[in-house]
Amino acid sequence: MRTFKSLLITLLVSFTSANAADPSTSFTRADLSAANSLRERALSDATSWQLVESLTTEVGARPAGSAGDRAAVAWAEREMRRLGLANVRTQEVMVPQWIRGEAELSVISPAPQSMPTIALGGSIGTTSEGLEAEAVMVKDIAALTALPEGAVKGRIVYFSNRMERTRDGTGYGRAVPVRSQGPGEAAAKGAIGVVIRSISTSNQRLPHTGTTRYKPEAPRIPALAISNPDADALERLFAGGKPVRLRMKSTSRELPDVRSANVIGEVPGTDKAAEIVILGAHLDSWDPGVGAIDNASGVAIMMNAARLIGQLPVKPRRTIRVVLFANEEFGTSGSKAYVAQPQDQLDRHVLGFEADFGAGPVWRLTSRVNPEQLPAVDQIHRAMKPFKLARGDNEARGGADLDGLAKLGMPLLSPDLDGTDYFDVHHSANDTLLMVDARALQQSTAAFAVSVWLGAQYGGDWERVATVKPPRR
Numbered sequence: 448m449r450t451f452k453s454l455l456i457t458l459l460v461s462f463t464s465a466n467a468a469d470p471s472t473s474f475t476r477a478d479l480s481a482a483n484s485l486r487e488r489a490l491s492d493a494t495s496w497q498l499v500e501s502l503t504t505e506v507g508a509r510p511a512g513s514a515g516d517r518a519a520v521a522w523a524e525r526e527m528r529r530l531g532l533a534n535v536r537t538q539e540v541m542v543p544q545w546i547r548g549e550a551e552l553s554v555i556s557p558a559p560q561s562m563p564t565i566a567l568g569g570s571i572g573t574t575s576e577g578l579e580a581e582a583v584m585v586k587d588i589a590a591l592t593a594l595p596e597g598a599v600k601g602r603i604v605y606f607s608n609r610m611e612r613t614r615d616g617t618g619y620g621r622a623v624p625v626r627s628q629g630p631g632e633a634a635a636k637g638a639i640g641v642v643i644r645s646i647s648t649s650n651q652r653l654p655h656t657g658t659t660r661y662k663p664e665a666p667r668i669p670a671l672a673i674s675n676p677d678a679d680a681l682e683r684l685f686a687g688g689k690p691v692r693l694r695m696k697s698t699s700r701e702l703p704d705v706r707s708a709n710v711i712g713e714v715p716g717t718d719k720a721a722e723i724v725i726l727g728a729h730l731d732s733w734d735p736g737v738g739a740i741d742n743a744s745g746v747a748i749m750m751n752a753a754r755l756i757g758q759l760p761v762k763p764r765r766t767i768r769v770v771l772f773a774n775e776e777f778g779t780s781g782s783k784a785y786v787a788q789p790q791d792q793l794d795r796h797v798l799g800f801e802a803d804f805g806a807g808p809v810w811r812l813t814s815r816v817n818p819e820q821l822p823a824v825d826q827i828h829r830a831m832k833p834f835k836l837a838r839g840d841n842e843a844r845g846g847a848d849l850d851g852l853a854k855l856g857m858p859l860l861s862p863d864l865d866g867t868d869y870f871d872v873h874h875s876a877n878d879t880l881l882m883v884d885a886r887a888l889q890q891s892t893a894a895f896a897v898s899v900w901l902g903a904q905y906g907g908d909w910e911r912v913a914t915v916k917p918p919r920r
């Protein structure tokens with residue numbers, strides 16, 4: 448009897464202490480111990496890798512509106528169900544359909560040669576004869592703007608700036624306006640074509656694509672990218688002082704918009720089920736490669752983080768919703784459709800995570816939360832101590848897909864993926880499974896799973912954020 452009574456007391460004490468909030472944190476001991484078991488399981492789990500392998504092998508490239516895009520939507524629905532996510536569904540999204548076609552670039556003089564090239568996303572094509580003109584080299588948009596009136600009229604503008612390698616993507620952020628706005632700016636000054644040095648850190652002879660946006664008031668002109676080694680070669684020709692004539696040819700074109708979809712799956716919450724922690728990643732990819740690092744890796748990290756949390760013996764307090772967005776790359780169509788929901792539905796999104804920066808590893812925890820919740824973020828960072836993460840600032844910008852929700856004041860937690868080598872591969876033919884580091888992907892999945900779990904369990908309220916920063920990419 449006495450033994451039974453003391454056992455009962457022991458059980459009661461341990462039950463109470465496991466569920467009591469630790470006075471030093473906003474999380475219960477049970478939540479923190481579940482976080483540890485999530486971390487350990489994720490670090491020995493192969494599911495993220497298998498998802499990347501499956502999406503890149505069975506679906507492959509999936510640019511908006513393509514057959515690959517449709518196959519990816521079916522793949523995501525099927526895989527979410529197989530992984531045990533609940534409420535799996537699609538949200539229809541109309542997407543533009545741009546056809547890359549074939550592109551050619553030749554130096555006509557002073558030293559005839561051809562260079563591997565790729566059209567920028569959204570570029571118009573040339574006539575079937577192509578176009579030929581003398582080229583004018585400028586470093587970037589500021590240098591173009593500084594040229595005298597008429598300096599590029601009837602010419603091809605070549606943008607020479609080389610992007611800088613950084614861990615956090617800021618090098619890309621500084622360089623990418625040449626791609627996104629350069630052709631429009633050159634057209635407004637009378638240029639007839641644009642060639643850019645790839646917004647890439649790779650020394651491979653593989654050009655890098657990505658979206659360009661024309662100015663509505665200026666003509667649209669063909670725009671191509673060349674690799675870093677070819678850009679170097681072209682600049683040596685310019686340095687020789689003789690006129691450089693280029694010939695561009697491209698069969699890029701547009702077709703009417705078509706249907707695609709956001710694919711959504713959940714781990715339902717319990718006492719705070721009405722509040723949503725959203726996990727965003729884009730399902731589409733560019734087409735020269737198979738989108739392994741951009742963004743099958745992000746897709747896999749988010750799907751598997753949700754799966755691992757769903758398999759815990761205790762259910763999350765808030766609902767965890769994975770949204771695989773349609774067409775991030777060519778106009779964020781899925782994200783725009785998602786934020787077109789009624790305001791009361793949008794208001795339910797209390798915390799956001801986005802994975803769109805490769806396979807990792809995660810090296811830092813950044814946030815953009817209401818200052819009232821900074822102590823909770825510090826506690827999450829401490830609970831993630833085995834990952835040895837740097838503690839970033841409270842200026843996280845998130846990615847393009849959650850930008851709409853972030854602008855409405857939704858807080859963000861950002862386990863930052865290490866992007867040091869990301870732009871060696873991103874948007875190029877080299878974006879293949881071989882470039883994904885299996886160990887890094889496991890660590891990233893673990894870091895996301897733990898931070899998402901704790902975000903969903905937080906004992907306080909995730910209050911709205913007042914200041915809003917534009918996304919990095």
Ligand SMILES: [Zn+2]
Nearest residue numbers: 729741742803
């Ligand atoms: Zn991406």
